[in-house]
């Protein structure tokens with residue numbers, strides 16, 4: 001590995017030993033971009049250090065009162081990671097597992113994910129260790145309002161534009177945006193994305209994350225002279241990303257046969273394809289119980305408590321739930337099942353060792369979340385564009401633009417892999433192409 005990169009990695013390990021998710025994503029990335037580090041300017045300008053740490057990060061307390069009148073205090077975060085190519089932009093996550101490490105990892109991933117969308121957006125992430133499970137609608141609203149009371153000064157259309165992530169969907173974005181508008185005294189609609197269609201949201205945004213992943217997969221299949229028609233997919237989660245994957249896969253002739261939650265997974269050999277099943281996913285998510293088992297009861301399929309869906313033999317695997325949900329044992333199982341494609345929807349869904357095993361195996365083609373997981377943010381950026389011109393594009397126009405953007409990311413990733421002699425390594429290719437774009441922007445703008 002490049003000597004400068006080795007030194008940067010060693011510094012990070014020393015300084016952030018207590019932040020495992022953040023270290024995992026950055027150290028993996030440094031390995032991926034290694035073939036592209038021969039430019040002496042990078043070290044001269046200490047570019048790598050500035051690329052792997054957030055430009056600015058803050059924490060804040062979020063006090064809120066539950067329905068019984070009892071006060072609680074959650075911890076909020078925002079990492080404004082990179083403004084090299086546009087205003088900070090990235091999701092908010094409400095989940096008890098949110099820490100500064102998780103927020104930095106998400107902000108880093110978001111920065112390099114956003115770079116190849118072709119849209120002028122930097123990278124950010126945020127959230128709180130608030131657990132939305134079992135909370136009433138009023139509690140969720142009060143929490144969102146308190147969260148925004150702490151955050152509003154630091155965001156805005158040209159500074160930092162939050163969106164949804166785990167635990168933050170259109171309902172939460174509505175409450176967050178409403179409070180932002182009250183505090184600011186103006187309807188600055190592109191200060192948040194993922195808004196409802198009646199107040200500045202974009203068509204296709206709700207399903208964009210999952211649709212984008214399927215569009216990316218379609219290009220990989222095309223490369224193999226194949227299509228989605230008749231393919232089976234094992235997916236995890238049952239939230240926004242999974243719902244979009246099920247929906248677009250069904251439209252293009254494939255079927256998702258597994259869903260999962262923290263309680264286990266379900267196997268539906270007929271596929272999560274009908275409108276009734278897709279609508280039930282939305283109900284499940286909105287119930288706030290975070291359990292997938294009710295799907296099995298409702299549709300009479302098998303539920304496997306405490307287990308992961310990767311034991312089912314399918315053509316394609318798409319993890320859509322959360323980070324490190326897939327370990328070496330799972331990767332070995334996926335390879336033994338002769339799965340042809342591993343395509344990431346969730347951010348960093350595999351441990352570093354599991355990802356290495358899959359990426360280096362000649363038996364399976366792989367795509368990383370910074371490429372195949374870009375659909376959500378791509379349509380978020382299109383939402384900002386529509387807000388700026390005060391106009392709404394129709395569904396077909398947004399969907400076509402999304403497909404073009406995903407295709408562009410695929411082409412850029414494949415081309416960079418070729419240029420650096422990495423064959424069809426779309427993960428390294430994507431990391432290199434995004435690195436080149438951001439490093440050029442940073443060099444051009446001076447220290």
Ligand SMILES: NC(=O)c1ccc[n+]([C@@H]2O[C@H](COP(=O)([O-])OP(=O)(O)OC[C@H]3O[C@@H](n4cnc5c(N)ncnc54)[C@H](O)[C@@H]3O)[C@@H](O)[C@H]2O)c1
Nearest residue numbers: 165166167209237238239240241261262321322346347376
């Ligand atoms: N929503 C978007 O636009 C978007 C865009 C790009 C990437 N992502 C990524 O997709 C993934 C899912 O996000 P989402 O928006 O669908 O969130 P969501 O809240 O709608 O759904 C999250 C799903 O993951 C499952 N999950 C969460 N933590 C888990 C755990 N510890 N163990 C098992 N299951 C767990 C939940 O049960 C739920 O089904 C995340 O990695 C997120 O960063 C989301």
